[in-house]
Amino acid sequence: MIGRRMCVVGAAVAALSAGVLVLPPAWGAAPAAGGVPGGDEPPAGAVLRHLARAARAAAETAFSGEQIVAVWTRQATHLMRVRVEADPPAWVRLEFNPVGSAEREVVVRREHDEIRYDPLRRTGRRRLRPVALEEPDDVFLMTYLPWLRASYRATRTPGTVLGRPTERWDLRPVTPDRPTRRIELDATTGLVLRSERLAADGSSGQFTAFLRLELQPRGWRRGARVPPDLRLTEASPLRPVSWAEAARRLGRAPVPVVVPAGFHPVAQYLVDGPPPMLLVTYSDGLNVLIVHHERGTLAAPPPGSRFVGDRRHGIWLRQEGLQYLVHWQVAGWRLTVVGAVEPGSLVRAAHATGAAPPPRVLDVLVGRFRAPGEEF
Amino acid sequence: VERHPADLLTAYVDDALPPEVAVGVAAHLAECEHCRTVADDLQAVRTLVRTLPEPVPAASLWSRTLARLAPAAPRPRRGRWWLAGAAAGAAGIAVVLHLPVPDLVAPRGGGAAAQWHLQRHAEAALEHPLADVTLATYLSGDLPYTTTVPDAGR
Numbered sequence: 423m424i425g426r427r428m429c430v431v432g433a434a435v436a437a438l439s440a441g442v443l444v445l446p447p448a449w450g451a452a453p454a455a456g457g458v459p460g461g462d463e464p465p466a467g468a469v470l471r472h473l474a475r476a477a478r479a480a481a482e483t484a485f486s487g488e489q490i491v492a493v494w495t496r497q498a499t500h501l502m503r504v505r506v507e508a509d510p511p512a513w514v515r516l517e518f519n520p521v522g523s524a525e526r527e528v529v530v531r532r533e534h535d536e537i538r539y540d541p542l543r544r545t546g547r548r549r550l551r552p553v554a555l556e557e558p559d560d561v562f563l564m565t566y567l568p569w570l571r572a573s574y575r576a577t578r579t580p581g582t583v584l585g586r587p588t589e590r591w592d593l594r595p596v597t598p599d600r601p602t603r604r605i606e607l608d609a610t611t612g613l614v615l616r617s618e619r620l621a622a623d624g625s626s627g628q629f630t631a632f633l634r635l636e637l638q639p640r641g642w643r644r645g646a647r648v649p650p651d652l653r654l655t656e657a658s659p660l661r662p663v664s665w666a667e668a669a670r671r672l673g674r675a676p677v678p679v680v681v682p683a684g685f686h687p688v689a690q691y692l693v694d695g696p697p698p699m700l701l702v703t704y705s706d707g708l709n710v711l712i713v714h715h716e717r718g719t720l721a722a723p724p725p726g727s728r729f730v731g732d733r734r735h736g737i738w739l740r741q742e743g744l745q746y747l748v749h750w751q752v753a754g755w756r757l758t759v760v761g762a763v764e765p766g767s768l769v770r771a772a773h774a775t776g777a778a779p780p781p782r783v784l785d786v787l788v789g790r791f792r793a794p795g796e797e798f
Numbered sequence: 799v800e801r802h803p804a805d806l807l808t809a810y811v812d813d814a815l816p817p818e819v820a821v822g823v824a825a826h827l828a829e830c831e832h833c834r835t836v837a838d839d840l841q842a843v844r845t846l847v848r849t850l851p852e853p854v855p856a857a858s859l860w861s862r863t864l865a866r867l868a869p870a871a872p873r874p875r876r877g878r879w880w881l882a883g884a885a886a887g888a889a890g891i892a893v894v895l896h897l898p899v900p901d902l903v904a905p906r907g908g909g910a911a912a913q914w915h916l917q918r919h920a921e922a923a924l925e926h927p928l929a930d931v932t933l934a935t936y937l938s939g940d941l942p943y944t945t946t947v948p949d950a951g952r
Contacts, residue, residue, distance in 0.1 A: 473928065477927035477928050480928070481927065493933070493937070500936075502936070504932050514931065516931075516935055518936060518939075531931070536935075562927040566927060566928075605928075614928075617933070628930075630930055630933050660918075670818070671818065673819045688922075693918075697801070701922070703925075705926065708926075708928065710922050710923040712918055712919050717805065717806075718805050725911070726912060727912075740912055742912065742916055747915055747916070760916060760918070760919040783895050783896070783897050
């Protein structure tokens with residue numbers, strides 16, 4: 423499986439880059455997530471220093487270039503080239519060109535908003551980005567890095583991407599229920615030149631790599647504007663809320679949810695209704711988990727979910743590539759957890775939170791009587 | 799698509815919602831004929847129940863109950879079969895109604911519901927300082943392009 427995926431990536435990279443980028447042999451024969459031949463385990467201080475540098479580089483480095491993105495799900499492979507213009511924080515423009523399709527999408531991320539549009543139809547939408555309460559550097563150093571250090575083990579291997587010396591970091595989870603993240607950092611700038619997420623069985627789930635990279639002076643896209651003739655709609659923003667406000671808006675305090683080991687709450691957002699809903703985000707320093715709280719009495723999972731509970735616990739699971747959605751209901755709340763965490767851990771978390779029994783025939787009939795044709 | 803606040807309507811009719819939620823439901827009802835009809839039905843049932851007379855037991859109920867508890871001669875069983883059948887049928891229906899149906903729950907909103915959750919996850923991932931911005935931006939979009947590469951699936 424790994425070999426097949428690497429072949430696809432290798433073929434796509436080779437085809438797209440026309441020889442610009444050559445995969446090193448070690449990459450093509452990637453070992454399972456646990457093994458990193460030749461990698462050393464540097465002191466914790468070095469790991470943190472390099473990762474902090476990578477975070478800073480992502481927030482500050484100006485460049486233009488082209489990337490390949492590959493995502494595997496059970497049904498399909500998503501493969502595309504992306505042209506990138508980065509002059510953060512004011513301007514990051516991504517032009518998505520899927521392989522084998524005429525569809526295009528352009529995304530412009532600015533400091534306070536994000537605009538997505540179809541460059542041919544000239545239509546799209548704008549949404550405000552969540553407000554950052556602290557400087558990204560501070561957040562990473564003070565919050566994420568300590569969690570990351572506790573939840574992951576790092577090994578380092580020297581490498582080369584696009585002729586540039588790199589350090590490849592394999593960040594392996596202490597709890598083997600979440601993906602290994604493999605990032606290859608440019609030795610000069612700290613930019614991530616390649617990134618991959620490997621499932622617990624070592625198979626690749628997501629992959630990105632630069633096919634071309636040109637560093638630019640900061641401010642090189644100063645004054646850049648989105649096309650003035652776009653017809654944009656406003657998307658509902660995610661609004662950060664306190665627990666007290668969330669409880670007031672939702673009519674009662676959200677039920678406390680148990681999450682897998684190593685995850686810590688990061689923020690909570692209100693999603694406009696009616697009725698309003700609550701999103702709580704968690705992180706283990708690297709991986710992100712969200713819990714979606716919605717008032718309701720009848721658990722109704724997304725299509726494609728399979729039942730993984732029992733007579734006393736109604737729990738449903740759906741897989742989408744590396745991500746899993748686990749859905750259940752307790753104490754008048756419908757809960758959905760989404761994250762790249764093995765289903766066993768997510769289902770155990772649902773049991774620990776408490777899960778109502780699966781609905782009875784009577785509940786389904788009553789539910790259909792009360793809301794025939796209900797659409798979400 | 800606007801959601802129908804179906805699970806709030808009973809509480810709304812009973813005036814049991816917090817004011818700010820009730821305002822939202824009222825605003826929805828003003829525009830949604832379907833929900834207004836359901837709310838009207840609930841209100842009508844509520845009114846009807848309140849107008850029913852409170853049943854008062856007959857004065858002879860206690861003495862008749864005591865009399866039935868006393869040993870009695872066996873009574874002819876003819877004519878009771880239909881009653882037993884009806885009771886068995888009712889019990890059967892009650893059992894069926896209480897059977898769990900984990901596989902028959904109506905799915906919500908087609909594939910869009912799952913995608914909505916995944917998009918929110920990608921948006922949250924985008925806020926991480928080490929986020930793979932290109933990948934997370936793609937996953938948070940409306941339409942992940944499906945380009946099937948032969949022999950490349952899981």
